[in-house]
Amino acid sequence: MPRYLFPLQEDRSVERIFEFGLCLLLMIGMGAKPGLTADDxxxxxxxxxxxxxxxxxxxxxxxxxxxxxxxxxxxxxxxxxxxxxxxxxxxxxxxxxxxxxxxxxxxxxxxxxxxxxxxxxxxxxxxxxxxxxxxxxxxxxxxxxxxxxxxxxxxxxxxxxxxxxxxxxxxxxxxxxxxxxxxxxxxxxxxxxxxxxxxxxxxxxxxxxxxxxxxxxxxxxxxxxxxxxxxxxxxxxxxxxxxxxxxxxKEPNAMKSKNGSLGPPASPYK
CATH class of the missing domain: 2.60.120.260 (Galactose-binding domain-like)
Known part of the structure; x- marks a missing residue:
């Protein structure tokens, strides 16, 4: 059946792709990187x-x-x-x-x-x-x-x-x-x-x-x-x-100079 017999619906897919690409270019221009933001x-x-x-x-x-x-x-x-x-x-x-x-x-x-x-x-x-x-x-x-x-x-x-x-x-x-x-x-x-x-x-x-x-x-x-x-x-x-x-x-003489020991355990980190 000819398409013109159906109610016309606005197809904005191309426009959305263009808008997304424009936003991405603006982000890159401002130094942002996908997946790595200043909020993290x-x-x-x-x-x-x-x-x-x-x-x-x-x-x-x-x-x-x-x-x-x-x-x-x-x-x-x-x-x-x-x-x-x-x-x-x-x-x-x-x-x-x-x-x-x-x-x-x-x-x-x-x-x-x-x-x-x-x-x-x-x-x-x-x-x-x-x-x-x-x-x-x-x-x-x-x-x-x-x-x-x-x-x-x-x-x-x-x-x-x-x-x-x-x-x-x-x-x-x-x-x-x-x-x-x-x-x-x-x-x-x-x-x-x-x-x-x-x-x-x-x-x-x-x-x-x-x-x-x-x-x-x-x-x-x-x-x-x-x-x-x-x-x-x-x-x-x-x-x-x-x-x-x-x-x-804080201890200035915490260990002997030039000693080859491994030293204390590493401090925890988060």
């Missing part, structure tokens, strides 16, 4: 990362670590955001994953790391003192300039917290790090320096100074002014740095 703060975007072997692979869900018994212990790979990774990136290394990034002269050190997993800043171009030092690329003496990791932490108590890091270095040019708090990079968190047993995991809390290049013990700390949620951050000083865990404690 539990999910955050990791900057400058794409490779499945990168550390950011496990950092899609925001993790808030909780202080217990006055101490905070966090696995390095349990960060919530990675930023400023234009030149160097944090990569996850495990017993099953070795980043396919060159140059990287180190072997896989997952054996002995907490959970058999750790982070490393790659590529590692400055291996010896004779290799080129490129400021802002392979080296940064300024906290927060390169390869920044963020860890939201719920603190029960304000006060001064000494920062201990469990790391592994294989030479004199892959053993430096910076630590900051809430977007600030205080002098007390600058130039964390690690020396000692090359190729082995160890804890330390030393600051490199003009007079003591091997670092002064007990001189790395963060001042937490109020209880509640704060963000502890670590950034690259030297590429090739291998990062396993960190601990925040």
């Amino acid at each position: 703060p539990s999910k955050i975007r990791v900057e400058g990362t794409s490779d499945t072997a990168e550390a950011s692979k496990n950092a899609q869900i925001r993790k808030v670590h909780k202080q217990t018994d006055g101490v905070v212990v966090v696995e390095a790979e349990d960060f919530s955001d990675a930023d400023r990774q234009e030149h160097r990136k944090w990569y996850l290394t495990t017993t099953d994953i070795t980043p396919d990034v060159q140059p990287d002269p180190d072997e896989n050190h997952s054996k002995g790391a907490g959970g058999n997993a750790y982070l490393e800043i790659l590529p590692d171009t400055r291996v010896t003192h004779a290799d080129p030092l490129v400021k802002g690329v392979s080296f940064s003496n300024q906290g927060g300039q390169c390869s920044v990791l963020s860890y939201p932490i719920q603190f029960e108590e304000p006060g001064r917290y000494f920062v201990w890091v469990r790391m592994c270095c294989t030479g004199s040019e892959d053993n430096g790090l910076h630590v900051g708090i809430d977007g600030e990079w205080p002098e007390s968190g600058a130039r964390m320096q690690f020396t000692g047993h090359h190729g082995e995991w160890q804890w330390d809390s030393r600051q490199r100074t003009a007079k003591v290049h091997t670092g002064v013990l007990g001189q790395i700390w963060l001042d937490i002014e109020t209880p509640g949620l704060h963000t502890v951050m670590f950034s690259m000083r030297e590429d090739g740095f291998e990062f396993d865990r960190f601990m925040l404690t």
Whole structure:
């Protein structure tokens, strides 16, 4: 039967498709992403990362670590955001994953790391003192300039917290790090320096100074002014740095320098 014998009904399907497409273009133009909105703060975007072997692979869900018994212990790979990774990136290394990034002269050190997993800043171009030092690329003496990791932490108590890091270095040019708090990079968190047993995991809390290049013990700390949620951050000083865990404690002599123990259990997170 000819169509004109039926009452005409307006077909708006094409118009609806056009309207949906226009809205989607407007969302993208404003920086929105489908399935990831500002109304969902539990999910955050990791900057400058794409490779499945990168550390950011496990950092899609925001993790808030909780202080217990006055101490905070966090696995390095349990960060919530990675930023400023234009030149160097944090990569996850495990017993099953070795980043396919060159140059990287180190072997896989997952054996002995907490959970058999750790982070490393790659590529590692400055291996010896004779290799080129490129400021802002392979080296940064300024906290927060390169390869920044963020860890939201719920603190029960304000006060001064000494920062201990469990790391592994294989030479004199892959053993430096910076630590900051809430977007600030205080002098007390600058130039964390690690020396000692090359190729082995160890804890330390030393600051490199003009007079003591091997670092002064007990001189790395963060001042937490109020209880509640704060963000502890670590950034690259030297590429090739291998990062396993960190601990925040009010006790300046919480453990022996350069000890190889795994340390206290990791703090809970939500």
